[in-house]
Amino acid sequence: MTSSEDLHKRRLAAVAKGVGSVVNAYVDHAKNGTITDVDGREWIDFASGIAVTNVGNAAPRVVEAVRAQVERFTHTCFMVAPYESYVAVCEQLIALTPGSFEKRAALFNSGAEAVENAVKIARHATGRPAVVVFDHAYHGRTNLTMALTAKNMPYKHRFGPFAPEVYRAPMSYPLRDGGLSGAEAARRAIDVIEKQVGGPNVAAVLIEPIQGEGGFVVPAPGFLPAIAAWAKANGAVFVADEIQTGFARTGQWFASEHEGLEPDLITTAKGMGGGLPIAGVVGRAELMDAVHAGGLGGTYGGNPIACAAALAAIETMRELDLCAAARRIESIIEPALQEMRDPGVAEVRGRGAMLAIELVLPGGIEPDPTRTARVSKACHDAGLLTLTCGTYGNVLRFLPPLVISDEDLGRGLGILRAALRS
Known part of the structure; x- marks a missing residue:
């Protein structure tokens, strides 16, 4: 099977540079709350294709x-x-x-x-x-x-x-x-x-x-x-x-x-x-x-x-009943994010399975996009797909599929916790 490295070389020769990607791992298949790349590496999905796969990837009815x-x-x-x-x-x-x-x-x-x-x-x-x-x-x-x-x-x-x-x-x-x-x-x-x-x-x-x-x-x-x-x-x-x-x-x-x-x-x-x-x-x-x-x-x-x-x-x-599932996800993620707060986390906010933390320099509300990018990269390196956002580039957003399992949710939060601490 073609590796992500090989595919990335092909991409550089064929795809316009103006088209960016969050990670350079190329997807082979995905299901519910996980994505598996062509190298066999599994990623916990906290992105849902930017809030698209609410019902999960390859949902049976779909x-x-x-x-x-x-x-x-x-x-x-x-x-x-x-x-x-x-x-x-x-x-x-x-x-x-x-x-x-x-x-x-x-x-x-x-x-x-x-x-x-x-x-x-x-x-x-x-x-x-x-x-x-x-x-x-x-x-x-x-x-x-x-x-x-x-x-x-x-x-x-x-x-x-x-x-x-x-x-x-x-x-x-x-x-x-x-x-x-x-x-x-x-x-x-x-x-x-x-x-x-x-x-x-x-x-x-x-x-x-x-x-x-x-x-x-x-x-x-x-x-x-x-x-x-x-x-x-x-x-x-x-x-x-x-x-x-x-x-x-x-x-x-x-x-x-x-x-x-x-x-x-x-x-x-x-x-x-x-x-x-x-x-x-x-x-x-x-x-x-x-x-x-x-x-x-x-x-x-x-x-x-x-x-x-x-x-x-x-x-x-x-x-x-994915409305209820979103509320259940919030009941798990929101307290976990509150527990992870440190002087650089100014706010935990959102509703349902649309949650975020805003990162700032300790002691005020000056945005900290540098730490945000580093935390997100640490998540990626550990197998958690996360996205950043915000006018100042200092917000980590979490959009898991609404069918994600509690086990995958917990594993993802564990990775995020370690990334914030590091």
Whole structure:
């Protein structure tokens, strides 16, 4: 069998350098909470392909559904010759997302594509140009979503000019905003929006209920409802980017539910497809249906194989009660992380199986990206796949598959504990 070293040599000769990887071990197979590379080395997976394999890799129902669909047909393009599975996925999105109002949905390929289409829908429905986003936000790598994303390196550097009419407001970041309550942080953000943009110009307010790449920032209680209420009062569309937080990751089907939010539009992707690329926008019928026929779509959006995988993944989430599994994972990881705290760990935060620690220089809150990178590398060297994130590169995030065993969870935490101590 080809080794990781051999494959890496081939990669250097064939793959563009702009495509990076966390580790240089090449995967042979994966199951539940572990990944095995081509050299036979096993890795405990605390990444889930960036919150994608919520149901685990090669989940039996997903494998079976994909195999059956491939044998029937692989593609027709829903805009040319439609099929039932696309409709069924939209029905599931309507049933699962918060909001008692009438809804519609549309399917796409990626999270960035879903966000772009949510912005299109909001602008078309309101006739307004401006989109409000927040500090530390991450929404994707396309031109518009780079404009929506806050962080320069590696996402935006020298890729501009970017799409116009995007405005940024301050986020509620409890560790770093002077102890503001959710209501106080919302007033600060709304003051910026009203002074710099003006309510009548805002088509959409776009926010992650828990920020992902920005550092797993959980806003103070009350912040999100206040922002949503302002959007409603000013005729703007409140859009929840649930691409990383959705599909049982935080202990609810969607993170918006933790504060009783009913967003006008929700964007989904990642965990939705059980590992296959599929995304969606779901929300108020009057907004979704405002767009003219042909205004939404794409060649591969809602591909029949990806739809089959999504339906099987959702069925698995229900059957195994993965919302409860995420809460169980939190009950194990969160106390362990608290026990690992030292003067350089400023905060343990997150919800469900979306948890993080922020590392700082002892004695304050100055970010410590150097230690963060060293701890993550020590984890990798010991066989634990971890990811870093945060505007300052100083956050370790933990996203285990929701089907991970307690044994693998414990082994992973043991590796992390040793890495922090070393």
